[in-house]
Amino acid sequence: MTKPQINFINDFLKHLSNGDAAIFAGAGLSVGAGYVDWRNLLKDIAKEVDLEVDRETDLISLAQFHVNERGGRGGLNQKIIEEFTEKAEITENHKVLSRLPIRTFWTTNYDSLLEDSLSWAQKRVDVKHTVSQLANNLYKREAVVYKMHGDAKHPQQAILTKDDYEQYHRKNEGFVTALSSDLISKTFLFVGFSFTDPNLDYVLSRVKLFLDNNSRPHYCIIRNVQRNSYSDDADFDYDKRRQSLMISDLRRFQIQAVLVDDYTEITAILLEIEKRFKRNTVFISGSAFTYSPYTEFESLEFIHNLTKEIIKNRYSVVNGFGLGIGSAVINGALETIYSSPIKFSEEQLILRPFPQKKTGKKELPELWNEYRHKMISFAGIVIFVFGNKQNPANDEIIPADGIIKEFDIAMEQGLLPIPIGATGFNASILWDKILKEFPKYFHENLRELYLSLGDNSKKLDSHIITVIEIINITNDKQ
Incomplete structure (x- = not known):
């Protein structure tokens, strides 16, 4: 393992022992189980409005275009049901995370892999996918999963379009407040997250303004841009430079990037954390x-x-x-x-x-x-x-x-x-x-x-x- 990976493991173990470690799971964590990421979720949606998803950079606007053209979000709701309600195999990463003494999980994913893995680990899990659920807690819960963008079983409430994001801070202020509080009091590990979500960006900025530059340290695991994924040097160099700038920007929020060259390294890092904690x-x-x-x-x-x-x-x-x-x-x-x-x-x-x-x-x-x-x-x-x-x-x-x-x-x-x-x-x-x-x-x-x-x-x-x-x-x- 690299020195930054070892340093991350050493520090995160302290937070595990102290009981203030938390997880924020993005779509990348669920892709390993066979679920689609955002781009693939909207692939057919883009075709229905005569666009190509690979040429789009603003996927939130793409979802809004479809709603505008169809006069409603019924097609989006059906797509969420088709892609995320079928059961998938729990991945090794989910299993390791569920075995660790972590009580707080946040996610923008619609699927149920986090709560399924925690149940698999025989933990009482409290799932919250609406603001109204925040006031009532499961008796003797051992973990809580905050699904801030909704649940696949309730696709009409899922956060996906431009309208959803524009109204999020008014309709879902409880999630914003709860996440802000956890970011202040806990150390997060972001897994499978691309940091392009406007809601998280808003919350991170809010915490930064509140604490000035005294925020807790957080970590994210990011895969290095790989040369073999590009046909020419110019595109590779451009994306490499952009990733470097993004990583520097994350430091504004006290988020340190832990770089890997292959996704299998994420599993190795999580297993090492578990082994050393035990x-x-x-x-x-x-x-x-x-x-x-x-x-x-x-x-x-x-x-x-x-x-x-x-x-x-x-x-x-x-x-x-x-x-x-x-x-x-x-x-x-x-x-x-x-x-x-x-x-x-x-x-x-x-x-x-x-x-x-x-x-x-x-x-x-x-x-x-x-x-x-x-x-x-x-x-x-x-x-x-x-x-x-x-x-x-x-x-x-x-x-x-x-x-x-x-x-x-x-x-x-x-x-x-x-x-x-x-x-x-x-x-x-x-x-x-x-x-x-x-x-x-x-x-x-x-x-x-x-x-x-x-x-x-x-x-x-x-x-x-x-x-x-x-x-x-x-x-x-x-």
Whole structure:
């Protein structure tokens, strides 16, 4: 990735963690799912008034011409229904955005891909496509989608013609005010947006005047003009120069352009954001009927202190309340959080206790599998400790198969595994497995640190600093 792309990722991650990141989606985000952009939407409309859409630069006027010639907008409404009401496959970009902890989405698109992807991510989404809906909120909503130009299911209200735009600030003042407020208080990432929309330009100008030059930083992802898209150098040079001027103009509104050469880079950037954000959360996997050769006291102190250090380093912890492990995790996290409630937060501890008795239709193994997938999906790093249980048939101490299942799920979801081999049992088995395929999991500069996690001649607490160092290096905090 380029240095500007990395700088953007680093800054946007801070806003994600702070809960003030927002998305503004343009038509380009939906094109990947098979929907048309504005120009292709109006292609047949242009022909009906004996014009060619490729020769038009003012598409809003083109839509108005059609209304004027036909005496109404029935043809435009039908075109919106035809193009945007059929279901399309959710793209990878939509999926990643829906999984991120973003609550605010704005769009000028008529399609339902944003709300569909958020529902796919099992989030309660509140959709607002008219000003009248702004006053009432969905109970316990987890995300809100503001469709400031309307919805394909209500094409008669869609903003498309010159008349619509001229009256927008009077008829839709609520959207203008709400977007202005979000632009003041949140950091936006504009995706698939061309910045030719008069309504957004008006709102950005309004915010700029209100805050002078003290607006929050925002970002947009823009594809570089590509030479292979042109037949001659003159046209390429002209559009290259025009893009450069547009990018400079966006800086007036504190919008920084993040340039890519190919649209696939957008997916790569979003996936990197997701991966790095999730690596701020650590899943502690383990169970222990016995702590041999260590004492119960020193083992529980180790887990307690390990969790404390994870919290102190501003990471979050996920735990399923594993046998002989869960209480120490909870106590360590809460002790740190309550010792400095202004500095740390209870949100840094995510608990998902496993049900122990069947009370519904699902069998416990099926329910546990679902729990594990959901629980592990919160994290980007997993620590394995101990991993044993007692066989109820003969009281023999055996490896806990749940730890291996959690390892498999974690690898499927792309987590970084850190087994503390010195604790023995399945943690040791996993430590050996990873060591044999070390480059698959870690960069070579972490080998020495990783090796020390398998040394059971050290005191247990001495491994804590090693684990934290691995996590910090992985997250570029050292």
